[in-house]
Amino acid sequence: MSLVRVGYRGIVNRLWNSTMMACTGRNFSIMQPPAASTVDVGQMAGTRNIDILKSHTSSETPPLKKPVSVTSLAIASTSDDSITLSFQLPKGTALERTINTSWLRHNCPRNLEPSSGQKIIEDTASFAPPCRATDVAVVGSDQSSIVVTWAHDGAVSEYDSAWLAKHVLTQFPPLPTVDFAGFHEATADLTAVRDTPMATKGVLQTLSWDTVTGSDDGLHQWLEILLSDGMCLVTGAPTAEGTVVQLASAISRPQATIYGPDTFDVVSVPEPINIAYSPMGLPLHQDLVYYESPPGLQLLHCIDFADTVQGGESTLLDGMVILEEFREAHPRHFQILCTVPTLFQKVHYTRDEPVHMMYHRPLITVNGWGRITQFMWAPPFEGPLPNYGPAITAAYYEAYCELARVIDNSSATHEFRLTAGDIITFNNRRVLHGRRPFASTDRTTPRRHLQGVYVNIDEFKSKYQVLSQTARGAPSETFVAGCSPLDTVHVWNQDHI
Numbered sequence: 001m002s003l004v005r006v007g008y009r010g011i012v013n014r015l016w017n018s019t020m021m022a023c024t025g026r027n028f029s030i031m032q033p034p035a036a037s038t039v040d041v042g043q044m045a046g047t048r049n050i051d052i053l054k055s056h057t058s059s060e061t062p063p064l065k066k067p068v069s070v071t072s073l074a075i076a077s078t079s080d081d082s083i084t085l086s087f088q089l090p091k092g093t094a095l096e097r098t099i100n101t102s103w104l105r106h107n108c109p110r111n112l113e114p115s116s117g118q119k120i121i122e123d124t125a126s127f128a129p130p131c132r133a134t135d136v137a138v139v140g141s142d143q144s145s146i147v148v149t150w151a152h153d154g155a156v157s158e159y160d161s162a163w164l165a166k167h168v169l170t171q172f173p174p175l176p177t178v179d180f181a182g183f184h185e186a187t188a189d190l191t192a193v194r195d196t197p198m199a200t201k202g203v204l205q206t207l208s209w210d211t212v213t214g215s216d217d218g219l220h221q222w223l224e225i226l227l228s229d230g231m232c233l234v235t236g237a238p239t240a241e242g243t244v245v246q247l248a249s250a251i252s253r254p255q256a257t258i259y260g261p262d263t264f265d266v267v268s269v270p271e272p273i274n275i276a277y278s279p280m281g282l283p284l285h286q287d288l289v290y291y292e293s294p295p296g297l298q299l300l301h302c303i304d305f306a307d308t309v310q311g312g313e314s315t316l317l318d319g320m321v322i323l324e325e326f327r328e329a330h331p332r333h334f335q336i337l338c339t340v341p342t343l344f345q346k347v348h349y350t351r352d353e354p355v356h357m358m359y360h361r362p363l364i365t366v367n368g369w370g371r372i373t374q375f376m377w378a379p380p381f382e383g384p385l386p387n388y389g390p391a392i393t394a395a396y397y398e399a400y401c402e403l404a405r406v407i408d409n410s411s412a413t414h415e416f417r418l419t420a421g422d423i424i425t426f427n428n429r430r431v432l433h434g435r436r437p438f439a440s441t442d443r444t445t446p447r448r449h450l451q452g453v454y455v456n457i458d459e460f461k462s463k464y465q466v467l468s469q470t471a472r473g474a475p476s477e478t479f480v481a482g483c484s485p486l487d488t489v490h491v492w493n494q495d496h497i
Contacts, residue, residue, distance in 0.1 A: 068169060070161040072143040081130040082390060085146065087161070087169060097168045098390050101131040102397035105150060107167075107384045108157040113280075115271040117348045118380040121283070124408065126152050128401040129394065172386040175340065204316070204414045205229060209237040209421070212247070219250055220467040222425075226297065227464055230318050231414075231426035237301065239420045244301035244453050247423060252459035255295050257288060258346070258355050266300070266450040273351045275380065279446055281437035284317050284407055285378040286428050287454075290344040290357040294376070296457020298428040302418035306447035312438030316414040317407065319375040319430050323364060326406055327372075333399035337363045340396045343383035344376065358383065363403070377407070377432055407432065418450070429457060 068089055076084040076096050084098045105127035111119050121127075132151040139147050144161045205225050211218040212234055225232040237243050245262060248254050254262040259274070272278045288294045305312065327334040341360040348355045365374035385393060415436075418424065426433060440446040 068165060070144070070165045070169075073138050073146055073161050073164070074143070075136055075138060075146070078133065078136055080132050081394060083133065083136055083146075083148070085164070085168075087165060095169065099164075099168055100390055100393040100397065101133055101148075102127045102129050102401070103385055103393050104148060104159065105131050105157065106382075106397070108155075109159070109163075110155075110157060113275055115278075115350075116274050117346075118275050119382060120275070120280075121379050123153075124379075124401055124404040126150070126155070127397070128405075129398050131397075167384045168387060170387070172388065175388055175392060204231060204233055204416070206233040206235055208235055209247075209423075213250065216467060216470070220464070220471060223251070223460065223464040223467065226425060226427060226460070230320065230430045231316050231424070233416075234423040234425060235421065237421045237423050239303050241303060241451055244299050244423060244451050247301075247425075248297075248299055248453045248455050251297070251455050251463045254453040255456050257291075257295065257454060258353065258357075262453060264452050266448075266452060268446055268448065273348065276435075279312075279438050279448075282433075282435040283379055284315060284413070284432035284434040285380060286319075286376060286432060287378070288346075288428075289376045289378040290346045290359050290381055292359055295428050295454030297425065297455040297460050298433070298452060299423055299425045299455070300418075300450045300452045302420055302422045302424075302450055304420055304447050304449040305418055306440070308440050308442045308444070309438050309446045309448050310441050311436045312446070312448050313415050313417045313436045314424060315434040315436070316424070316426060317410055317412060317432045319377065319432055320372065321412050322403075322407060322410060322432075323372050323375055326403055329406075330399070330402055333402050334364065336395050336399040337403060338366055340388065340392060341386070342376075343386060344378060344381050345383040346381060347383075360386070363400075374429065379404075427457070428454070 070087050071090060072088040074086040074088065076086045078084070081101050082098050083101060083104065084096055087095045087097065089095065106121070111121060113120050133148045134151045134154075135147075135149040137147050139145050139158070146159050146164075148157045148159070149155075150157065207218070207222055207225070212222045213219070222232060222234070234247065237247070242263070245254055256262065257264070266276050268279045269277050276282060286294065287298060300314075323334075339362060341362055343358060343360055345358045346355050347358070361374075361376060363376055364372060367373050385396060387393075388396075424433075438446055438448060
């Protein structure tokens with residue numbers, strides 16, 4: 001038997017490479033920068049002649065390969081959109097790093113809700129470029145922290161050297177150069193691809209509980225609305241707990257998550273493990289984006305919503321509508337958000353079952369036809385953007401904040417107050433949902449109780465397909481023998497034409 005000797009460096013490199021390919025679909029190396037490479041992604045985004053994200057090189061000392069201890073900090077220089085710090089290391093070594101101010105403000109420790117650890121951003125404009133600081137100072141007897149006062153609202157943020165060193169000094173695999181010179185038209189008709197249903201600009205469609213549960217035809221009608229619009233309100237359901245499981249089971253069994261084996265209850269409680277379990281407002285977002293495969297459908301059943309509760313209105317926004325408008329108006333920003341991986345995370349140890357989940361992915365994913373196949377938007381669950389360098393970080397935040405403005409100001413947002421017996425159902429991969437803050441007018445604990453479940457997106461798609469083919473009268477064995485990819489329905493986030 002012969003042994004193959006593999007060095008530690010090679011093992012780490014291969015493990016990192018496979019991990020990053022799984023998370024981002026890109027090939028990276030941790031031990032040395034990759035050779036200059038070019039990725040032709042213009043075709044995928046349906047844009048042309050846009051030059052962004054130049055190579056990840058700078059005049060700074062190369063990033064370190066492992067965390068180091070920092071003895072003190074010093075301010076080297078400041079500008080409208082960056083702060084350059086000098087990190088003093090043991091043995092008298094010093095390293096300078098230029099830090100984007102939007103990145104700093106977005107990751108202010110004071111943005112974290114203490115019980116859940118989720119990020120709370122009430123005003124995206126607070127870190128929109130250029131994010132100016134009126135004062136930057138090194139504090140502490142050992143000069144181990146910096147304090148930044150922000151021009152936008154006078155807020156003060158403090159960052160310690162250990163946290164800064166972890167996120168700024170250590171290396172993250174560089175992104176390849178993005179070049180659109182090789183762009184060419186896709187063979188598919190991109191105009192037709194983009195003309196997928198956008199009915200959610202209009203009225204939120206509703207169906208009665210009796211219609212949906214009374215027959216296969218009613219069930220098929222419900223699933224067809226979810227397929228075309230991404231959302232549907234089911235009214236007149238019983239208010240007993242577990243009712244939402246009955247509805248979900250008409251498609252498939254509920255999907256287990258870190259919030260429960262089947263259902264989860266959205267009620268206001270002390271020290272919530274998720275800010276949804278508080279009376280705080282929830283910005284438009286999608287759930288569980290830190291999963292490798294987030295849930296597909298979400299069903300939320302209103303069991304109780306007392307008249308004494310003021311606020312708490314639900315909000316829904318079709319991501320398909322937003323992204324197509326964003327692509328047309330801001331093609332450069334769209335491409336950046338298709339390219340730069342964002343860190344989504346749920347790291348929470350102070351709960352009955354501790355959770356540590358992290359996943360890197362771009363906010364937007366497109367396929368070879370230019371169709372948007374995935375959109376992930378969940379500001380409360382974003383971790384610090386990895387250290388891609390000043391140029392990429394600045395381009396990312398410019399694009400990110402513009403998309404946030406489009407989302408926050410969209411006229412296509414549906415806002416409504418649920419009543420007991422309503423079940424709001426939507427595609428979690430496509431539709432953003434949120435909630436206005438609420439409180440009880442009689443100063444008691446506000447009574448607002450929703451019970452939710454998730455359903456796997458592929459099982460939803462399968463159920464719709466089966467009902468559709470059965471309605472046509474096609475015998476199952478005939479259909480299976482003669483089916484092709486053209487017989488497959490498109491659920492927007494699925495990679496089919």
